[in-house]
Amino acid sequence: MQPFEGIQVLDLTHVLAGPFCTYQLSVLGADVIKVEPLGRYDMMREEGSIEDLNLEGIGTHFTPQNAGKRAIAIDLNKKSGQEVMVEMIKRADVLVQNYAGSALHRFGLGYDSVAKLNPQLIYCSISGFGQTGPKAGDPAYDVVIQAFTGMMASNGAPGSPTVRIGPPVVDYGTGAQAAVAISAALFQRTRTGMGQFIDVAMADAAMMLMAANVSETRASGNHPYPCGNNHPLRPGYATFETKDGRLMVGAWTSKQCSNLMKTIGEDLLSSEVLSTQRHDLASRVEADRAVIAVHMMRKTATDWEQALNAAHVPAARVRTLPEALDEPQIQVRGVGIAAYQFAHGGPEESRDVPRYGQHTNEILIELGLPIAKIEALRKAGVID
Numbered sequence: 001m002q003p004f005e006g007i008q009v010l011d012l013t014h015v016l017a018g019p020f021c022t023y024q025l026s027v028l029g030a031d032v033i034k035v036e037p038l039g040r041y042d043m044m045r046e047e048g049s050i051e052d053l054n055l056e057g058i059g060t061h062f063t064p065q066n067a068g069k070r071a072i073a074i075d076l077n078k079k080s081g082q083e084v085m086v087e088m089i090k091r092a093d094v095l096v097q098n099y100a101g102s103a104l105h106r107f108g109l110g111y112d113s114v115a116k117l118n119p120q121l122i123y124c125s126i127s128g129f130g131q132t133g134p135k136a137g138d139p140a141y142d143v144v145i146q147a148f149t150g151m152m153a154s155n156g157a158p159g160s161p162t163v164r165i166g167p168p169v170v171d172y173g174t175g176a177q178a179a180v181a182i183s184a185a186l187f188q189r190t191r192t193g194m195g196q197f198i199d200v201a202m203a204d205a206a207m208m209l210m211a212a213n214v215s216e217t218r219a220s221g222n223h224p225y226p227c228g229n230n231h232p233l234r235p236g237y238a239t240f241e242t243k244d245g246r247l248m249v250g251a252w253t254s255k256q257c258s259n260l261m262k263t264i265g266e267d268l269l270s271s272e273v274l275s276t277q278r279h280d281l282a283s284r285v286e287a288d289r290a291v292i293a294v295h296m297m298r299k300t301a302t303d304w305e306q307a308l309n310a311a312h313v314p315a316a317r318v319r320t321l322p323e324a325l326d327e328p329q330i331q332v333r334g335v336g337i338a339a340y341q342f343a344h345g346g347p348e349e350s351r352d353v354p355r356y357g358q359h360t361n362e363i364l365i366e367l368g369l370p371i372a373k374i375e376a377l378r379k380a381g382v383i384d
Helices: 017-026 051-056 079-091 111-117 142-148 169-192 202-209 211-220 254-264 278-296 301-310 321-326 328-333 360-366 371-379
Strands: 008-012 031-037 070-074 094-097 122-127 196-201 237-241 246-250 315-317
Touching: 008 017, 008 079, 017 031, 017 094, 017 122, 017 169, 031 079, 070 079, 070 360, 079 111, 079 371, 094 169, 111 122, 122 169, 142 169, 142 202, 169 196, 169 202, 196 202, 202 211, 237 278, 246 301, 254 278, 254 301, 301 315, 321 328, 360 371
Parallel strands: 008 031, 008 094, 031 070, 094 122, 122 196
Antiparallel strands: 237 246, 246 315
C-alpha cells in the first residue's frame, strides 16, 4: 500500500511549483485531479522543444510534474461550474492552488468559504511572496524570486555580472516544501481531525534553499559574493582542466585534501599547514591550486574521477545532461519519478500524462452526476 492511497487532491495549479507539489503526492498514491480553466489550460502544456508534443498539449515541460494525474476542465466563472467545484471540494482531502491574487475568493472558493463545506480539508496556497507582507499580491516567476532573494547575486564568477541559476530550482524547491507541508498536515489531521491552511511562498522556499548562506549573512552581515566554481579558502574545492575536459573536485576536509595531494603525487598543501593564519591564506590557496592544476593536465577527467573517488575524494567529470542520463548510475536508480526509493509501497506513476479535460466525464460520474446533466453542462460551455 502506498502512503497516500485513498487521499484525493484537487490540483488548481499551473506552471511548475504547484504541479510539482501535487505530483509528489500523486506518485505516492494520491488521486490527483488537475482542474484547468475552460479554454485556458496550463501554459506548460505547450512548452518544450518537440513541437508535435506541444500541439498535443503534453509538452516536455508539462510531462515531468503532471504524469499520473487525472484532468478535468471547468469554467469557474459560471455559477454551475462553481457548483461542480463545490461538490468536488466536499469529497476532497487536499486542495492546492496558485491562482493569482484573490481569484478563488471571487469564485467563493477561498479557504474561509470551503472550510465551512469541508472542515477536514487541507488547503495549500502557493504564491511568489506568500499571503502576508507588502509584496503579498505581487506576481513572480522563478527568476524574479532568484533576483529578489539574493540568490542570483550569489551566483556566477567573481567580477562578472550576476547570473541566474539555469534550472528552475526555486520552482521545484517550492513544490517540494509544499509537498512536505501537506504531508505533515495530513498526518496532523489523523491526530486532531482538523483541516489546515498552508501558506507557501516561493521567496521563503528560496531562503530555505540558501539556509547556510542566510545564517552566515545574519551572523556576519557580509554578503556571500559569487566565487564561481572555486572556493576561496579550499584549493582542492574547485574545477580543473584535464587532458580532455573539466573536472570538479570537492576536497573540503583536511583528510580529503591530504588524499588529493597523495593521489596526484604531491606533499601536504602549504595552505593546510598555515590554515589558522588567515591573513595570507588566500594567496597560498591560489598557489596550491596552481600546483594541483598542473598535475590535472596529465590525465583525462574520467581517469582522475576514478582515481580520486578510489581515494575517497569527491570528484566528477563535468558532464552534459545527455551524458549524465546515459550514465549507468542514473539508469540503475531510475531517476524520473522521485528522488528516493522505498523498500515497499514506494513512488510510481499510475497513469500517463493527462490530456486537457481527459477525465471530465469520469470524475463527474463519480460525483453522482447523470450523463444527461454532464452533457447539459458541456453544451452550456461549463465543462470540456
